[in-house]
Amino acid sequence: MSKKIIATTSLAGCFGCHMSILDIDERILQLIELVEFNKSPVDDIKKFTKQVDIGIIEGGCCNSENVEVLKYFRENCNILVSLGECAIMGGLPAMRNGIPVEECLQEAYLDGPTVSLNKEKILPNDPELPMILEKVFPCHEVVKVDYFLPGCPPRADLIWDALVALVTGNEMDLPYEVVKFD
Amino acid sequence: MKEKVVEIISKYNGDRSRLMDILLDIHDWQGYVDDASVDVLASELGISAAEVNETISFYHFFSNKPRAKYNIYLNDSITACMRGRAQVEQAFENECGIKFGTVSADGVFGLYDTSCQGMNDQGPAAIINDLVFTNLTPYRVKALVDGMKEGKEIKDLVYEANGDGNNADPDMQVMVQNHIRKGGMLLDKNFEPYAVVNNMLKDKSPEDVIQIVQDSNLRGRGGAGFPTGLKWRFGRRVEGEHRVIICNADEGEPGTFKDRVMLTEFPELVFEGMAIAAYATGADIGLVYLRYEYRYMLDFLNRKLQEMRDANALGKDIGGIKDFNFDIRIQLGAGAYVCGEESALIESLEGKRGEPRDKPPFPVEKGYLDYPTIVNNVETLAATVKILQNGSEWFTSFGTKDSHGTKLLSVSGDCRFPGIYEVEWGTSIREVLQMCGAENVQAIQVGGPSGVLIGTRDIDHLNKTELMNWYKPSGMMTAEKFFDRKLSYSDLPTGGSMIIFNKDRNLLEEVVMNFMDFFIEESCGSCSTCRSLPQIMKEKLEKILSGAGVRQDIDDLLSWGKVIKVSRCGLGQTAANPILSSILNFRHLYEEHIQAMTDYDNTFDMEGLVKASCDFVGRKPVFHNS
Numbered sequence: 001m002s003k004k005i006i007a008t009t010s011l012a013g014c015f016g017c018h019m020s021i022l023d024i025d026e027r028i029l030q031l032i033e034l035v036e037f038n039k040s041p042v043d044d045i046k047k048f049t050k051q052v053d054i055g056i057i058e059g060g061c062c063n064s065e066n067v068e069v070l071k072y073f074r075e076n077c078n079i080l081v082s083l084g085e086c087a088i089m090g091g092l093p094a095m096r097n098g099i100p101v102e103e104c105l106q107e108a109y110l111d112g113p114t115v116s117l118n119k120e121k122i123l124p125n126d127p128e129l130p131m132i133l134e135k136v137f138p139c140h141e142v143v144k145v146d147y148f149l150p151g152c153p154p155r156a157d158l159i160w161d162a163l164v165a166l167v168t169g170n171e172m173d174l175p176y177e178v179v180k181f182d
Numbered sequence: 183m184k185e186k187v188v189e190i191i192s193k194y195n196g197d198r199s200r201l202m203d204i205l206l207d208i209h210d211w212q213g214y215v216d217d218a219s220v221d222v223l224a225s226e227l228g229i230s231a232a233e234v235n236e237t238i239s240f241y242h243f244f245s246n247k248p249r250a251k252y253n254i255y256l257n258d259s260i261t262a263c264m265r266g267r268a269q270v271e272q273a274f275e276n277e278c279g280i281k282f283g284t285v286s287a288d289g290v291f292g293l294y295d296t297s298c299q300g301m302n303d304q305g306p307a308a309i310i311n312d313l314v315f316t317n318l319t320p321y322r323v324k325a326l327v328d329g330m331k332e333g334k335e336i337k338d339l340v341y342e343a344n345g346d347g348n349n350a351d352p353d354m355q356v357m358v359q360n361h362i363r364k365g366g367m368l369l370d371k372n373f374e375p376y377a378v379v380n381n382m383l384k385d386k387s388p389e390d391v392i393q394i395v396q397d398s399n400l401r402g403r404g405g406a407g408f409p410t411g412l413k414w415r416f417g418r419r420v421e422g423e424h425r426v427i428i429c430n431a432d433e434g435e436p437g438t439f440k441d442r443v444m445l446t447e448f449p450e451l452v453f454e455g456m457a458i459a460a461y462a463t464g465a466d467i468g469l470v471y472l473r474y475e476y477r478y479m480l481d482f483l484n485r486k487l488q489e490m491r492d493a494n495a496l497g498k499d500i501g502g503i504k505d506f507n508f509d510i511r512i513q514l515g516a517g518a519y520v521c522g523e524e525s526a527l528i529e530s531l532e533g534k535r536g537e538p539r540d541k542p543p544f545p546v547e548k549g550y551l552d553y554p555t556i557v558n559n560v561e562t563l564a565a566t567v568k569i570l571q572n573g574s575e576w577f578t579s580f581g582t583k584d585s586h587g588t589k590l591l592s593v594s595g596d597c598r599f600p601g602i603y604e605v606e607w608g609t610s611i612r613e614v615l616q617m618c619g620a621e622n623v624q625a626i627q628v629g630g631p632s633g634v635l636i637g638t639r640d641i642d643h644l645n646k647t648e649l650m651n652w653y654k655p656s657g658m659m660t661a662e663k664f665f666d667r668k669l670s671y672s673d674l675p676t677g678g679s680m681i682i683f684n685k686d687r688n689l690l691e692e693v694v695m696n697f698m699d700f701f702i703e704e705s706c707g708s709c710s711t712c713r714s715l716p717q718i719m720k721e722k723l724e725k726i727l728s729g730a731g732v733r734q735d736i737d738d739l740l741s742w743g744k745v746i747k748v749s750r751c752g753l754g755q756t757a758a759n760p761i762l763s764s765i766l767n768f769r770h771l772y773e774e775h776i777q778a779m780t781d782y783d784n785t786f787d788m789e790g791l792v793k794a795s796c797d798f799v800g801r802k803p804v805f806h807n808s
Contacts, residue, residue, distance in 0.1 A: 105799060127804050131795060
């Protein structure tokens with residue numbers, strides 16, 4: 001059996017879900033036996049070098065770059081998995097969704113108590129910068145997502161079981177206790 | 183200013199549980215509750231300012247900002263919309279020169295949208311300074327606003343004649359019409375008020391009375407259908423310093439207006455029912471929770487209560503029965519649908535936000551001020567008088583084998599004679615349609631937005647289990663048989679609201695959207711399911727209607743509709759029903775909007791979504807091809 005190929009990325013997330021992937025501890029050695037990593041912060045491959053079996057997404061979309069990366073993943077991955085609260089529901093970043101984006105920028109760069117040094121009232125407007133979306137979106141509202149692993153972060157065991165199930169093609173055992181939303 | 187607030191508070195003996203009345207009085211005095219008054223209320227009543235503010239903000243008719251000299255609350259229920267509400271709204275905006283949801287700069291006009299006011303048979307209606315104006319048209323709006331611009335008293339603007347019956351009573355004088363189309367045992371003018379309380383109760387023990395009501399199989403007429411006799415028995419069993427009878431007159435389910443007519447024409451019957459319930463259960467406190475929309479009845483009803491006291495049917499040693507002491511007070515609500523739920527109603531009676539309580543304990547164990555409390559619907563209480571008068575056997579001779587007696591139907595929508603119909607249980611939908619002169623019928627909303635939308639076609643695709651889940655019919659239905667469904671607890675239970683839609687109506691865009699807006703507006707916000715899902719589901723429906731929907735969207739709606747059932751109260755549990763029942767019965771209306779060729783469409787529009795931030799920071803959007 002040829003090894004399954006995995007890619008991962010963190011969009012508008014805190015990398016906590018990736019930390020949780022690492023929490024599978026010594027099982028990572030077993031994982032290496034089962035899979036090959038392609039584009040991922042784990043190996044620092046920047047661009048897909050081939051079609052990938054499983055793409056794992058941490059974080060939702062708060063700016064145009066997140067959207068582009070997510071679409072890039074969708075094009076290059078056969079299966080896409082939303083990993084954790086932010087990817088599934090927007091998470092903490094989505095708390096700004098009730099506030100107009102102009103007000104957020106105003107507070108962050110002009111009015112906030114910690115921006116007193118910004119005397120020239122500069123707003124980040126370099127064309128190189130990603131553009132901020134009006135709202136933070138969960139991944140499945142931008143592209144089709146096949147599976148969802150809840151948690152903040154999802155427990156390492158849950159990630160491990162899900163990966164093993166996906167790689168081996170077996171059904172996953174998901175007892176009530178392991179599905180946690182926070 | 184402070185003195186005035188203190189004076190109002192002392193009128194209610196500084197009783198925290200009378201906060202609703204205190205706030206109403208402050209409103210009557212200065213039109214809103216300002217921050218300074220909130221502070222006085224908090225310190226005088228010994229509660230926090232937050233507790234005062236959370237109560238003010240909960241109710242539609244309370245405000246912490248100045249309202250206007252003329253406050254115009256225009257009904258936005260579905261039948262109002264079907265009867266030209268949009269033009270009336272436009273006329274108000276043009277004549278007053280402001281938009282809905284605002285107050286004019288000179289403080290003369292305030293325009294507000296308002297949920298169903300119980301005037302479905304004579305909408306669009308507006309409540310202006312507590313008086314109801316029905317059958318509005320742009321022409322009449324102009325006349326009204328012209329009068330207000332001249333500074334006339336609002337009661338002088340009641341145009342043409344008053345309504346029929348007691349609507350013309352000196353203490354009411356509103357233009358509301360009863361529209362009683364079919365009478366029965368309840369809507370029967372030939373009855374002697376208080377005969378049961380004054381003459382019959384002394385020969386019966388409380389236990390006898392409960393037994394008679396239990397033998398009659400009377401079930402709660404508010405919609406849930408709990409056996410009344412059993413509720414009374416439970417209430418009697420629980421020990422308490424006091425026991426409480428509450429009459430739920432907060433009919434807020436869009437499309438119901440039967441309680442309005444009962445209270446207008448037969449208040450004696452309702453109050454006597456309360457006295458009977460008090461005798462049976464040993465209660466000494468009686469409360470009527472009257473929705474704010476019916477405030478125009480308050481003086482009239484209080485006069486009726488006084489007449490009842492004068493007739494020794496209320497007060498001390500009622501009907502000559504020693505130690506049978508019971509009196510009734512009317513508590514006004516302030517505009518909140520959820521207060522029709524009995525535990526939310528009790529919270530509101532205690533002067534708090536009308537949020538439903540966790541159950542158990544049920545109100546019969548621990549209700550108003552923790553006393554054992556029996557909450558009955560207006561119509562239920564009225565029926566008990568007839569049962570006591572004529573016996574349980576007589577009562578069970580009406581209706582079907584599982585649903586006895588009669589039911590008041592509030593019929594509105596596309597029919598020639600909207601109004602109140604008292605029918606025996608077991609009457610079929612077809613018969614009701616014939617009675618009210620409805621033709622070309624496409625669908626009927628039975629039981630209000632929280633009930634079901636039933637229709638004439640395309641139900642054959644339903645499998646038996648789905649049908650059983652929804653209606654528990656005796657067997658597989660065909661479209662032709664649909665209108666033969668019978669109003670009964672086993673087939674088609676209802677609180678009495680029936681809204682008829684003809685074939686020209688757009689069920690999804692007009693009807694279902696209106697109902698979802700209603701639930702979004704009226705959620706108390708306590709449970710996240712009811713707070714969020716109706717909004718999310720409405721957005722999903724909008725997506726489908728815009729043509730961007732995929733099959734998965736329909737499946738999502740169905741599965742999310744199950745999640746909402748974990749909400750604490752009936753409002754939350756049924757808040758998805760407009761969508762769920764229209765999918766079940768009119769699935770073709772959804773399917774015709776669904777894209778055939780794709781299984782995923784997110785309508786995600788990046789260019790539109792980055793525009794606001796790019797404009798704000800002053801940059802041109804740049805898009806890469808990924």
